Amino acid sequence: MAPRSIRTSNPDANGNPVIAVDHLTVNYRDTQALRNINLTVRPGRLVGIFGPNGAGKSTLMKAMLGLIPVVTGRVTYGDQDLAHQLDRVAYVPQRSQIDWTFPSTVWDVVMMGRVKKTGWLKRFSATSRQLAKEALDRVGMLEFKDRPIGALSGGQQQRVFLARALAQEANIFCFDEPFVGVDQKTEAVIFQIFHELANAGKIVLVVNHDLGESITNFNQIILLNKELIAAGPREWVLTRDNMTRAYGGHIGFFGHAA
């Protein structure tokens, strides 16, 4: 089956802008990480990016935000490049990219979400502090606000980063592997917030690798292995054929035995 392209840069039915990825190719020095990716990400649904290790999931997310150089292609949000509208974006990198021994507290990290909105040479406003408090409360971490980040569990660290993203008041939320080192209870809390964001009309893009039951949380799936295997509603994308092309060989995924 040919990759199903659902690309279009028109706004969705409610007039909300979409992200359109157009002929995106990314290289790292001499290895090709992504080849000719075309897809559309719409607001109001929970979109998962899946694929095996090294498939280019993190690369796709970074390239969409203009954090790494691309060979060809364009990523737009509305009618402008997404990379020029980063003040609408909240991005949480993969946990392994963060130095957890850095001298800062939970509060310091959440307030980082307010830096860009606050602007140069200004101090944090009372509104910003209020937003940070609400965000911490929403992820259930308010009582930990003075803890050094190094003294948190993996799930607590992820929730702090989620709170930082919430404090950014973004329209576009990008999470790279937010469920690594997270237990089921925290996973449910995080999914709950993702659904709330999607229902509020935000774009929510999540890199994930768990093909188990949690995959049913995603409305839309982008299946990747250096090139786009398929993108669209979960039921369309999760076919045996697509999964074999993405993962190679036999792979078990929710709803199908291996």
Place this chain on the structure above:
Amino acid sequence: MNWFYEPLQFAFMQRSLAVAVMVGIICSVVGSYLMVQRLALLGDAISHSVLPGLALAFWLGANIFVGAFIAGVISTVLIAWIHRRSPIKEDAAMGIVFSAFFALGITLITTIQKDNKIDLNHFLFGNILGVTSGDVRDTAIIAALVLVAVVLFYKELLFYSFDPLGAQASGLPVGRLNLGLMVLIALTVVASMKVVGVILVLALLITPGATAYLLVPRLHQVMWLGSGIGVIASLSGMYLSYYFNLPSGPAIVLVASGFFALAFLLSPRHGVLTQRPRRSAQSLSSILSEEA
């Protein structure tokens, strides 16, 4: 308190103590950024790289602070360029660039030494007792610039040094923040040369901040406490040097290292002696997982 006032009657001691205090403060503040970004080696690279700039400025009769600053900035640009345009890793690029600059600097200084009355040792190990009132003024200007910049851009620099990708993705100009940080480091190194010389600057940049890092949990606290430690180390190093006729740069560094050793052993949160059971188990597992 006589021992305290006695050295102060000499103008040269007043000047050198003033410079030592200012340098103790800015080194700890700027060095905290180097430490948390794991860029300690970059501090070493920049400090060795200023030497040819110093020599050329001296030879041309220009301000040696300016010459050293330009050389320091050129070296960081070169390091970044080699790192980006070839498969050479950053630490190797630093090693190549700083040793080349250092060698060039020594060659230049030995050459011009023949015609001018300058001493290579003063550049390598500092010459704080030879501080002029012009040096005091230049150091004060640099210290003010550095501290004002850190205060004004504190929140942006904190975000950038903790999570560069996240900061970039929120729309902060991380390239310019990084360049600004490099400029601050180069300025700090240049201001410290007279006090400890290019070889020992690294100790003043890293040791007070690292000591404070073992004691307090937030970056601005690390900077405050680090500055305090840096100032005390600078002052006591100078007094030790005065009374026991020790070389002043090494005396300052040794006091700072002594503070670090104390914190390393006795810190309530991270001390080796105070945290024995839990820490050792934890650090063993982190060593194992790092090797995996």
